[in-house]
Amino acid sequence: MIKYVYGLLIVLVLQLCLGCSSKNVAQSDQLYYDIGAHQGIEKLVDAFVQRIVKDKAILPYFAKSSVKHFKQGFINHLCGVVNGPCKYNGDSMIDIHTGMNINEADFNRVVELLIEAMEDVDISYQSQNKILVKLAVLRPEIIKI
Ligand code: HEM
Numbered sequence: 578m579i580k581y582v583y584g585l586l587i588v589l590v591l592q593l594c595l596g597c598s599s600k601n602v603a604q605s606d607q608l609y610y611d612i613g614a615h616q617g618i619e620k621l622v623d624a625f626v627q628r629i630v631k632d633k634a635i636l637p638y639f640a641k642s643s644v645k646h647f648k649q650g651f652i653n654h655l656c657g658v659v660n661g662p663c664k665y666n667g668d669s670m671i672d673i674h675t676g677m678n679i680n681e682a683d684f685n686r687v688v689e690l691l692i693e694a695m696e697d698v699d700i701s702y703q704s705q706n707k708i709l710v711k712l713a714v715l716r717p718e719i720i721k722i
Contacts, residue, residue: 609661611704615652618661622652624694634686638677658711670718678721688712 612618626648629635639647656663667673688709695705 606660606662608659608704608707609656612659612700612708613698615656615661615663617698617700618652618656618659620698621694621700622648622655624697625651625691628690628694628697629687632686632690634683635690638679638683655708659708670715674719675721679719681720684716684720 613620626644629639650665650667653663653665654667657665691712692705692709695708700708
């Protein structure tokens with residue numbers, strides 16, 4: 578009987594440990610999966626670019642940019658931001674945006690366009706907020722000093 582109880586206890590402890598470790602793994606990249614993994618990010622960035630090209634205040638910033646290159650860079654960067662399995666190999670946010678003289682209003686507008694794009698592709702408000710919190714910390718690297 579004692580052996581049986583011990584056995585049961587061991588199984589219980591093992592299950593708890595497995596439960597917590599798989600929970601941790603799931604939690605770390607949960608946002609990535611919640612927004613549809615790589616395909617979801619591609620859809621979002623497509624919608625974002627469609628919003629940018631229709632915006633008179635923001636489009637001029639991209640006058641000399643390659644849309645294809647921007648899309649790929651933004652996809653990889655966002656994928657990393659949401660703890661996905663991609664690696665962004667581009668320049669730092671400071672290096673890219675320095676010299677563009679981005680003001681507060683235009684930064685906010687780009688964030689608005691991203692929110693609209695997230696709505697376009699039906700990303701939940703909870704995931705939207707998580708993404709926005711992660712991007713908000715980049716603000717000082719992007720707005721002109
Ligand atoms: C949190 C906000 C932002 C993030 C995370 C972000 C991120 C990025 C990334 C990842 C790239 C692509 C880098 C590459 O692979 O070449 C990029 C490029 C670019 N970003 Fe941003 N950006 C932000 C805000 C802005 C704002 C507010 C503007 C302008 C109003 C802007 C204008 C540009 C332009 C014009 C490029 C293309 C540069 C080129 O052609 O080399 N970005 N950004």
